[in-house]
Amino acid sequence: MTTDSATGPQSALVTDTGLDAVTGAFSYSGRALASALTDSGRQVRTLTGHPNRATGESPIEIRPLDFDDQIGLVASLEGVTTLYNTYWVRFAHQRIDHDMAVENSRTLFQAARRAGVERIVHVSITHPSIDSPLPYFRGKALVERALAETGVSYAVLRPAILFGGDGVLLNNIAWLLRRLPVFAVGGRGDYRIRGIHVDDLAQLCLQKGTERFNSVSDAVGPERPTFVELVSSIRDAVESRSRLVHVPGAVLPLFSRIVGAALGDVLLTRDEYQAMAGGLADTEGPATGATALSDWLKDHGPILGRTYANELQRHFDITSGR
Ligand SMILES: NC(=O)c1ccc[n+]([C@@H]2O[C@H](COP(=O)([O-])OP(=O)(O)OC[C@H]3O[C@@H](n4cnc5c(N)ncnc54)[C@H](OP(=O)(O)O)[C@@H]3O)[C@@H](O)[C@H]2O)c1
Structure with a gap:
């Protein structure tokens, strides 16, 4: 399903304080967003669980992304014109799951409303569905619904x-291709993958930030290779000689769990494989983004996959208390 819809009249910008908030300015898409915003002359405040990842003389104001502190969240969002929300969890781990991420998102939207934020630009996922058996996609649909019920103008x-920047997925496929003699593809690998460059997503977000009507749009690039075509392109780009072998889709998640355990990470969950x-x-x-993945x-072949990007260390490390 392709979505591109806009509802309600365009309302005028009431007050523009010049200040926007971004979740996760030291993580992945939030970093690209914060950088695009500062480049365009906006002041940026981030809500993050990783304030220690700020580098050098960062112009970004830092506040905690603490969903247990509703009053603190409201205070952190006061004076903000647009909230750019990237918050989500990739998979359930330790004490956080998708149900909790839905509640946390709701808490964040309510805090934005109470703080007088004018606009929320929210990053979701293609094909969210309340009826999905996959908690990620069902949760995303519930978050979109919660956003629509918040009463703040939204996109x-x-x-x-996503690809580009320090993204995990393509980097780690490249890392595996560089090191292993074989690479397992689940089933025929004929399912398509439609990536968007993280900077194109950031630019789209900024564009949506300036609008004032409610809208829902796909953020997708111009190419949609099959998974096998994508892995083959990565293999060529990094000059790997790894052989692609097809394994039954039912066992691919098991392979992935074993390799992930060896790496102290979660490579690809069963749900993620099934979704793909x-x-x-x-x-x-x-296409709504211009950069061609190929x-x-x-x-980026020469540098892609030189180092492994560990998702658990990024988001569930012991020092961050997650
Ligand atoms: N990456 C992709 O390929 C992709 C594809 C489709 C859709 N999306 C969507 O795009 C949005 C942003 O994704 P992203 O990959 O750019 O995410 P990210 O930067 O890694 O994280 C986004 C935000 O979520 C917070 N977060 C992530 N995992 C968390 C955890 N386990 N516990 C608490 N907070 C957590 C981060 O907190 P910190 O600030 O503390 O880091 C950050 O504020 C998400 O809504 C995602 O569903 C991403």
Whole structure:
């Protein structure tokens, strides 16, 4: 399903304080967003669980992303014109799951409303569905609904997969291709993957930040290779000689769990594989981002996958209390 809808009249900007808030300015998409905002002359405040990741003389004001402190969240959002929300959890781990992430998102939206935030630009996922058996996609649909019920003007952007910057997924495919003699592809690998460059997503978010009507749009790039085509392109880009072998889709998550355990990480969950294989990382509509994944791969082959990007260390490390 391709989504591109706008509802309600465009309302005028009431007050522009020049200050916007971004969740996760030292993580992945939030970093690209914060950088695009500061480049465009906006002041940026971030809500984050990782304040220690700020580097050098960062112009970004830092506040905690603490969902247990509603009063603190409201205070952190006071004076903010637009909240750019990237908050979500990739998979359930330790004490956090998707149900909790839905509640946390609701808490954040309510705090934004109480603080007088004018606009929320929210990053979601392609094909969210209340009826999905996958908690990630069901949770995302519930968050979109909670956002619509908040009463603040909003835009939802739905990417399938992000690339560029210090993204995990393509980097770690490249890392595996550089090191292993074989790379396991689940099933025929003919499911399509429609990525968007993280900077294109950031620019789309900024554009949506200036609008004042409610909208829901896919955030997708111009190319939609099959998974096998994507892995083959990465293999060429990093000059790997790894052989692609097809394994039954049912056992791929087991392979992934074993390799992930060896790396002290979660490589790809069963749900993530099922979502990809079920076509949820693809859309057929027009591109909303310009960067071609194939061009980007050619340019970044020499550095892609040189170091492993560990998702558990990024988001569930002991020092952050998660
Ligand atoms: N990455 C992709 O390929 C992709 C594809 C499709 C859709 N999306 C969507 O895009 C949005 C941003 O994704 P992203 O990859 O850019 O995320 P991210 O930067 O890694 O994290 C985004 C925000 O969520 C917080 N967060 C992530 N995991 C958490 C955890 N376990 N506990 C508490 N907070 C956590 C981060 O906190 P900190 O500030 O403390 O780091 C950050 O504020 C999400 O809504 C995601 O569903 C991403």
